[in-house]
Amino acid sequence: MTGLYIAIGVIAVLVLAWILLRSSKSSRSARPPARELQDLPIDSAALTAIYASLGANKRVLAIKQLRQATGLGLADAKYLTEAIAAGHRPPERGIGLAQPSLADRARGLRRQGREADAIRLVRDETGMGDPEAAKFVRSLD
Template sequence: MFGFKIGVVVVVLAALLAVAILVVVVAAIRAGARPSTSLGWRSPGLPPPISADLQNRVRALLAEGRKARAVQLVREETGISPREGKSVVDAIAAGRPLPGDPSPADLASRARELKASGHTQQAVMLVRDETGMGQKEAEAFINAL
């Protein structure tokens, strides 16, 4: 008999939790649940991530002579301003690094600082993460610094 009461309590608690989750979801949907103009992933001074797929689609639009559509596409997918969108598209068109992307020199400087402070393994991991190098290649890169 006691086990039956515990089972009922568990079922009631699970039902209450499900109702609470449902209420939150419905409230979010009714409130619009859309990102504001300042997107949550954006930090001041940091550029938005521009995927390789987006870069390829921008290149295709540029090849068709549709620069304005390319800027619009970048803005739609990242939420950036018209000025930022134009600078991203201009960088892609010119084959330059995207605004805010760390350059290889920046990577070397950061890796050199880690190595100098005695954090050689972290420097190797940094190089591997940002370049896709294997362990031996990254170690050779760090040793050459």
């Protein structure tokens, strides 16, 4: 009889572990898209076509155009297209358009409370070490 209780207890623990494992996997896969997507520069011609498609209520076409212009996956492109439709204006990339300087981009990230991202940006684009990049970012006002 004791063996039966032990077997039932082991099965109950295994079922509970399986349920917890499945719920943690589903919460990881339902992650919100990266915040950096909204800062992704998009070619000005592609952005014009995306706005036209959204204006004509052709969201699927707008998502396809965004994927072609940026190389994003379907979920990220859908998220960004929905943000654009809701009024978000991504930075434009194109011939003759002035790109913000490294200092301006790092300053913008810092103002958003994303200092670690700003330090990483400076480090990646300049080759500075972490201490130097952090000093540079913290000197921006």
